[in-house]
Structure formats: C-alpha cells, structure tokens
Amino acid sequence: MLKLEAVNAGYGRAQVLRDVSFEAQAGEITCLLGRNGAGKTTTMKAIMGVLPLMSGAVRLGKTVLSDLPAHVVPRHGVGYVPQGRRLFGDLTVGQNLEVGRFSQCESESTLEEILQLFPRLRERYAQRANTLSGGEQQMLAMGRALSLRPSVVLLDEPTEGLQPSMIAAIRDVTETLRDQGVAVVLVEQRVEAILALADRAALLENGRMRGVVSGEALRDDPTILARHLGV
Amino acid sequence: MDFGPYLMLATLEGAVTAAVLALTASGLALVFGVMRVVNVAHGEFFMLGAVLAWWVTSWFEGAAAFGFAFAILTVPLIVGALAALADVTVLKRLSYDPERTIVATIGILYILQQVTLMTYGPDARPVTPPFNTRLALPWVEMTETGLSLYWPWGLSITSYKLAVIAAATVILLALWIVMTRSKLGLMMRATEQDREMALAFGIPVERVYALVFGLGAGLAALAAVLIVPIQQAHYLMGGDPLLLSFIVVIIGGLGSLPGTVLAALLIGLSDGIISVFFSPTLAKILATLLVALVLVFRPQGLFGARRA
Ligand SMILES: Nc1ncnc2c1ncn2[C@@H]1O[C@H](COP(=O)(O)OP(=O)(O)OP(=O)(O)O)[C@@H](O)[C@H]1O
Numbered sequence: 001m002l003k004l005e006a007v008n009a010g011y012g013r014a015q016v017l018r019d020v021s022f023e024a025q026a027g028e029i030t031c032l033l034g035r036n037g038a039g040k041t042t043t044m045k046a047i048m049g050v051l052p053l054m055s056g057a058v059r060l061g062k063t064v065l066s067d068l069p070a071h072v073v074p075r076h077g078v079g080y081v082p083q084g085r086r087l088f089g090d091l092t093v094g095q096n097l098e099v100g101r102f103s104q105c106e107s108e109s110t111l112e113e114i115l116q117l118f119p120r121l122r123e124r125y126a127q128r129a130n131t132l133s134g135g136e137q138q139m140l141a142m143g144r145a146l147s148l149r150p151s152v153v154l155l156d157e158p159t160e161g162l163q164p165s166m167i168a169a170i171r172d173v174t175e176t177l178r179d180q181g182v183a184v185v186l187v188e189q190r191v192e193a194i195l196a197l198a199d200r201a202a203l204l205e206n207g208r209m210r211g212v213v214s215g216e217a218l219r220d221d222p223t224i225l226a227r228h229l230g231v
Numbered sequence: 232m233d234f235g236p237y238l239m240l241a242t243l244e245g246a247v248t249a250a251v252l253a254l255t256a257s258g259l260a261l262v263f264g265v266m267r268v269v270n271v272a273h274g275e276f277f278m279l280g281a282v283l284a285w286w287v288t289s290w291f292e293g294a295a296a297f298g299f300a301f302a303i304l305t306v307p308l309i310v311g312a313l314a315a316l317a318d319v320t321v322l323k324r325l326s327y328d329p330e331r332t333i334v335a336t337i338g339i340l341y342i343l344q345q346v347t348l349m350t351y352g353p354d355a356r357p358v359t360p361p362f363n364t365r366l367a368l369p370w371v372e373m374t375e376t377g378l379s380l381y382w383p384w385g386l387s388i389t390s391y392k393l394a395v396i397a398a399a400t401v402i403l404l405a406l407w408i409v410m411t412r413s414k415l416g417l418m419m420r421a422t423e424q425d426r427e428m429a430l431a432f433g434i435p436v437e438r439v440y441a442l443v444f445g446l447g448a449g450l451a452a453l454a455a456v457l458i459v460p461i462q463q464a465h466y467l468m469g470g471d472p473l474l475l476s477f478i479v480v481i482i483g484g485l486g487s488l489p490g491t492v493l494a495a496l497l498i499g500l501s502d503g504i505i506s507v508f509f510s511p512t513l514a515k516i517l518a519t520l521l522v523a524l525v526l527v528f529r530p531q532g533l534f535g536a537r538r539a
C-alpha cells in the first residue's frame with residue numbers, strides 16, 4: 001500500500017536517508033526500528049513530503065506521493081502523529097481538530113467519532129493545546145491525525161514520556177486502526193510494545209536499511225532487536 | 232482656549248493618528264507574526280497606497296467622493312497584489328530566511344521609492360476628501376445654574392477625520408474576526424505556530440504566505456488612502472509610518488494583533504497630545520525612548536505574552 005523506493009533525503013546538503021525502501025500494508029502495523037539518530041523521524045517527514053526527496057519515490061497505491069506538493073499528501077489519506085506532538089499550541093483543542101479535518105476525503109464530519117475515541121478531548125474542547133497535560137496532548141495529536149480519516153497513519157514514538165494507562169490507551173487505538181484496515185507505520189522504542197504489535201519491522205541504521213523482518217521473526221529471535229535498538 | 236477643550240482637541244487629533252497607525256502596524260505585525268519576516272518595505276507600500284490614491288482620484292475630477300470611494304476599494308487590492316508578487320518572486324526564493332529577507336525588503340523599499348520618484352515625481356500632491364464638514368464640538372462648563380454646554384472657539388474636527396477613526400475601527404474589527412473566526416484565519420495561525428505541521432496537515436503554506444504578505448501591504452495601503460486627504464501624497468512619506476509601525480509592533484509584543492492595536496492607541500494618542508502641548512519632536516523622542524525601555528525590560532512587549 002505505502003511503498004518507499006530507494007528514498008534518499010536529508011537536510012540541506014547533509015544526506016540522512018540512503019536508499020531507504022520498505023512497504024507498509026493495509027491492516028498491518030509496520031514498525032520502523034533504529035537507534036537514536038538512525039533517521040526514523042526523517043523517514044516520516046520524507047513520506048509526508050515536508051522534506052523533499054533527493055531521489056527515489058514514495059507511493060501510495062497508484063499515487064506517487066513524492067511527486068505531489070506536500071500540502072496535498074494528507075488529502076490522499078496520510079495522517080501524521082509527529083514525535084513530540086507538535087500541536088498548534090495557541091489554538092484550542094477544537095481548532096487543532098478542525099485543522100485535521102481540512103484534508104479529509106469525505107465531507108462528512110468525523111469530529112464526533114474522534115471525541116468518542118478520546119473523551120478527554122471533549123472535556124478540554126475549548127482549552128488551548130499548550131495548556132493540556134502531556135497525555136492529553138498526545139491524544140490530541142492522535143485525534144488531529146485521525147480527523148482526516150486516514151488510510152495510512154504514521155506514529156512517531158506516540159508513547160514517549162507517558163504513564164502506563166495512557167500507553168495502554170494509545171495502544172488500543174493503534175490496534176483498532178489496524179483492525180479497521182489502516183496501514184500503520186509505528187516508530188517505537190519499547191521492546192514489549194514492538195513485540196506485541198509489530199506485524200513486520202523495517203530496520204534502519206545510520207539512514208540505511210538493514211532489512212525487513214516479520215513480527216514472528218522478531219519474537220523468535222530477540223537478538224535482532226538487541227542489535228538494532230541497542231537495548 | 233481652556234485646558235479641557237484643548238486636551239480634547241489634541242486627543243481627537245491623536246485618535247486619527249492612532250487609527251491610521253493601528254492599521255499600518257497591524258499589517259507589519261501580521262507579516263512578522265505569520266512569516267517571521269521583518270518587512271522593511273512596509274512604509275513604501277503605505278506610500279504607494281497614497282500615491283495610487285492620488286492617481287486614481289485624479290481620473291474623477293469633479294466627482295471627488297466617487298473617485299475616493301473607487302480608490303479605497305481598488306488601491307489596497309493593487310498594492311496587495313503587488314506585494315504578493317514580491318513574495319512569490321523574491322521572498323519565497325530566499326526560503327523566508329530572516330536575515331536575507333531584511334536585505335531583500337530593503338531592496339524592495341528602494342525600488343518602490345525610486346520608481347515612484349521617476350513616474351510620479353518629487354511633488355507632494357493633495358487628494359480632495361470625499362466630505363469635509365467642520366463640526367464644532369461642545370464642552371461642559373460649571374455655571375451657577377449647574378453644568379451647561381458651550382461651543383469653545385477653535386474646538387472642532389472635520390467629519391472626514393471622524394470617518395477615518397470609524398473606518399479604521401471597522402476594518403480592525405473585521406481583521407480580528409477573520410483571524411479568530413474564519414477558516415482562513417485558522418490556516419494563518421496554524422502556519423504561524425508550526426509551518427512544517429501546517430504543511431503536513433494540508434495547509435498550502437506558500438499560498439498562505441503570499442496572501443499574508445499581500446494582506447499586510449494592503450492594510451498599509453488602506454491606511455494611506457484614508458490619511459492622504461489629510462496629509463498629501465509624496466514619494467518619501469513612507470519613512471514615518473515604517474518607524475512608528477516598528478515602535479508599535481515592538482511595544483505591542485511582536486506579532487500580537489490586540490497588543491499592536493493597544494500600542495498604536497498609546498503611541499498615536501500620546502503623539503497627538505504631546506505634539507499639541509509641547510512639540511512633535513518631543514513626541515517622537517519619547518516614543519523611541521519607550522521602545523528602548525521595552526526592549527530592555529520587557530522584550531516580549533508591554534501587551535504580549537512571552538512566546539515559547
Ligand atoms: N532539521 C535538521 N537539520 C539537520 N539535521 C537534522 C535535522 N533533523 C535531524 N537531523 C539529523 O538527521 C539524523 C536523523 O535524525 P532523526 O530525527 O530522523 O532520527 P531518529 O531516528 O528519529 O532519532 P530519535 O530516535 O532520536 O528520534 C540525525 O543525525 C540528526 O542529527
């Protein structure tokens with residue numbers, strides 16, 4: 001479904017990604033694994049088009065996302081939950097969700113669904129995003145991305161710095177998305193979450209691919225994770 | 232004239248200055264807020280508004296009111312379109328780099344100024360106000376029978392000046408509603424807060440930038456069209472509005488719209504009052520001193536919240 005083909009990208013003249021290729025299927029969770037600085041966030045930015053490619057392509061079905069202007073990419077159903085949440089801090093919860101709905105394919109509103117999924121956001125609806133707690137901010141970041149009814153969701157360390165109950169809630173949502181047939185790309189550092197969730201894993205090291213393995217292979221051979229996460 | 236009526240006169244004159252300044256400075260604040268671009272050419276878009284207003288009204292000799300109405304509708308659009316063009320052809324190519332855009336807008340400043348000198352010439356030219364009735368204003372006085380109204384000699388204002396104050400108020404309210412209530416305003420504010428995320432959520436950031444730069448220049452031009460029947464159009468008239476707008480934007484808290492309007496009121500009114508009672512030079516000195524103090528002691532501005 002979502003396919004990266006020999007993607008090269010970087011910041012200015014500093015190349016970070018070198019020939020990154022992997023695929024994420026609908027109804028699966030594809031984990032993107034690598035140590036700090038391996039290029040996981042950079043890969044996500046390359047998929048979103050906010051970081052222009054030096055060469056290579058990002059495809060979604062028949063569409064070549066990397067040929068489109070960045071602001072058109074979400075309209076093809078790609079929702080992004082960035083590392084560190086990156087909310088529009090001075091805007092309210094409701095306005096953040098509204099920005100998310102700018103790009104939805106269907107005109108029907110998904111606001112009610114989002115508020116049902118994250119009831120806390122309903123209570124905080126008129127509050128400014130930068131006054132929310134860390135957990136609430138993560139919910140809002142998820143809600144904002146899901147507001148466009150994505151068929152692909154990119155989750156960049158969605159549980160960073162959260163308490164266990166919040167982590168469980170985020171995980172529930174992730175599994176629900178998978179069960180609904182969404183292609184989930186997940187960057188995650190916690191081993192137990194990776195083992196529990198990954199249908200397959202793309203391994204990244206210093207901006208290069210070190211192979212793609214299945215979830216079973218990961219669970220059978222824990223040394224793979226040890227080698228690629230440095231845990 | 233007694234002190235009371237004199238103060239009221241100075242306040243009204245100051246309110247006209249404040250109204251025009253609030254419009255001009257809002258344009259500068261908007262551009263700085265959303266794009267982080269310090270638009271040094273802002274005063275020249277103001278000047279261009281005044282000069283074009285003279286040009287447009289000169290087609291309608293004998294129908295001053297009609298010509299002025301036509302100017303106020305078209306001139307801000309022309310200036311805004313020109314600014315949007317400058318954004319796409321110049322600023323965008325510099326990737327909106329804060330330092331390089333300062334140099335680029337200095338270049339735009341000289342181009343606009345010199346082209347105006349070459350075409351329009353060095354003369355100051357007046358624009359006929361659409362209406363200009365002199366309204367005498369009453370003042371209260373204590374007499375043995377209680378309070379009574381009288382009309383002090385010299386206490387008056389023209390209907391046009393009152394209209395300038397009213398028009399600026401309406402335009403600023405409209406701008407506020409657009410920024411806080413409309414989808415377009417939401418796009419601008421999202422872009423202001425995180426350009427990359429705005430892009431990742433489908434906001435056409437480059438178009439927003441062109442629009443904001445055009446809107447900022449259009450506001451300056453609108454202010455100039457309003458003031459030109461009082462001040463005359465001249466190719467060097469952009470300097471003062473630029474300086475005062477910078478003062479106002481810094482005091483108001485960089486990029487904050489309500490702060491900018493409050494600061495414009497403060498600077499405009501005090502400028503009017505100090506100019507009448509002391510001298511215009513003292514008014515400028517005090518305003519500049521205030522900026523220096525604000526920069527040292529409250530860099531987020533008198534009315535601005537500290538930004539992350
Ligand atoms: N804006 C930037 N400008 C220049 N270099 C950058 C920028 N962002 C990231 N890099 C560099 O790109 C490389 C990959 O960074 P990236 O953020 O993609 O890593 P990551 O795998 O997401 O790491 P982490 O696990 O710490 O989030 C790093 O060497 C980083 O220094």
Ligand SMILES: [Mg+2]
Binds near residue numbers: 040041042083156
């Ligand atoms: Mg990262």
